[in-house]
Amino acid sequence: MNAEIIAVGSELLLGQIANTNAQFLSAQLAELGINVYFHTVVGDNADRLEKAVKVAQTRANLIIFTGGLGPTKDDLTKETIARLLQRELVIDKEALHSIEAYFARTGRTMTENNKKQALVLQGSTVFRNEHGMAPGMAMTVGAITYMLLPGPPKEMQPMFSKYGRPFLMEKLDRHERIESRVLRFFGIGESQLETEIEDLIEQQSNPTIAPLAGDGEVTLRLTAKHHSEIEAKKLLDQTEQAILTRVGRYFYGYNDDTLFKNTVKLLKEKKKTVAAAESLTGGLFLTELTAIPGASQVVRGGVVCYTNEVKEKVLHVPASVLATDGAVSERCAKLLAENVRALCGADIGISFTGVAGPDPxxxxxxxxxxxxISTSENETAVHALALSGPRDAIRTRTAKYGCSIILKKLAAACL
Structure with a gap:
């Protein structure tokens, strides 16, 4: 099954909002083994939408639309598809009842145009909207399946997960299972990772290997197809092992893992606590750690020591060190890590200092x-990095490097 995703909405073309719907749907369809070859964005214009659909019909047998199902005149997706497919639009009684109940519950007056949201393609499978008003729908005409979903992500995502995905699974070959696994890497660029496993990517057939980079990390999505779930997982295991043999030193987790989530998890397992002195990162490291449920068991505290005055008066970095070596120095980083550990009574002290930019x-x-990195068991270690990119990227990658260092040392029983 080859898919095209058509997002409808002039606000997307104007750059007022990002097309996160296409990103979500592409990831979902990849897990189902459905190829997505095209993303199209069309404004709120019936003629242009019709032309886009006719193009999609020549190259896809699954066309998914997001947006344009609302009550206003510029919401025209259903009307355009109904005209192209020569189908009537009819009121879905359950959807209408849900819309009327919403207005009654909120004490608002329901205007006549809101009934438009209850219109669906006659003969289609209707998807309930449990987070909004306009229902979604899907139907197959000839060799092409059309799926219409609402535009707001908070409505579209749960609707697709609960109704759209099962609908598509019924369309696929039920005798073949699809298993996916995401491998997560940090500390290696996308181009270097691809170079290391270039021959594996070139030879891929089953499982497939799909690289993706973002936020200083690289992920590989492995997707295997087989009649047996056990055999599909064996294929994934074999490919994963071949990859990790080459780049395993950069690997840190699977699927929805994050460096921060794994750091909290491993600190708990090792019964270790951490404290941070943050100059460069300005509290970002602890913000991300404490966003993880259960972080209170492992995070003792920290200091945002953005100025030399705080470094000296709160974390007791001697003025002589700041004057000679500077705040951005190995010696300063060493003292910050040691002193924040002592101040907070933590097992591990970590410090971040550097130049985020834009100026030296x-x-x-x-x-x-x-x-x-400071502990009571080992001599304090300082890791020097030379990062590139804009200010925010440097700060984010620095915080992630902190997690990566802790994870590796904990895994090696060095902390």
Whole structure:
């Protein structure tokens, strides 16, 4: 099954909102083994939408629409598809009742145009909207399946997960299972990772290997097809092992894992606590850690030591060190890590100092970073990095590097 996703809405073309719906649907369809070859965005114009649909009909046998199902005149997806498919639009009684109940419950007056949201293609499978008003729908005409979903992600995503995905699974070959697994890597660029496993990617057939980069990380989605679930997982295991043999030192987790989530998890398992002194990252490291449920068991506290005055008066970095070595230095990072650990009574002290930009600092170039790690068992280690990219990217990657260092040391029983 080859799919095209058509997002309808002038606000997308104007750059007022991002097309996150296509991103979500592409990931979902990939898990089902459905190829997505085209994303199309069309404004609120019936003629242009009709032309886009006619193009999609020549190259896809699954066309998914998002948006244009609302009550206003510029919501025209259903009307356009009904005209193209020569189908009537009829009121779905359950949807109408749900819309009327919403207005009654909220004490608002229901205008006549809201009934438009209850219109569906005659003969289609209707998807209930449990997070909004306009229902979704799907139907197959000839060799092409059409699926219409609402535009707001908070409505579209749960609707597709509960109704759209099962509908498509019924259309697929039920004798073949599809199993997916995401491998997560940090500390290696997408181009380097692809170079390391280039021959595996070129030879891929089953499982397939799909690289994706973002936020300083790289992921590989492995997708296997087989009549047996056990055999499909064996195929994934074999491919994963071949990949990790080459780049396993950069691997940190699977699927929805994050560096921060895994750091909290491993700290719990090892019964270790952490405290952070954050200059460069300005509290970002602890913000991300404490967003993880259960972080209170492992996070002792920290200090945002953005100025030299705080470094000196709160974390007791000598003025002489700040004057000679500078705040952006190995020696400063070492003292910050040791002193924040002592101050907070933690097992592990970690510090972040460096130059995020846009300008150099203390004669150090943008991207110069020092991360200190202090424990009672080992001598304090300082990791020097030379990062590139915009300010926010450097700060985010620095915080992630902190997690990566802790994870590796905990896994090696060095902390």
């Amino acid at each position: 600092l203390e004669g150090k170039s943008v991207g110069t970073v020092y991360i200190g």
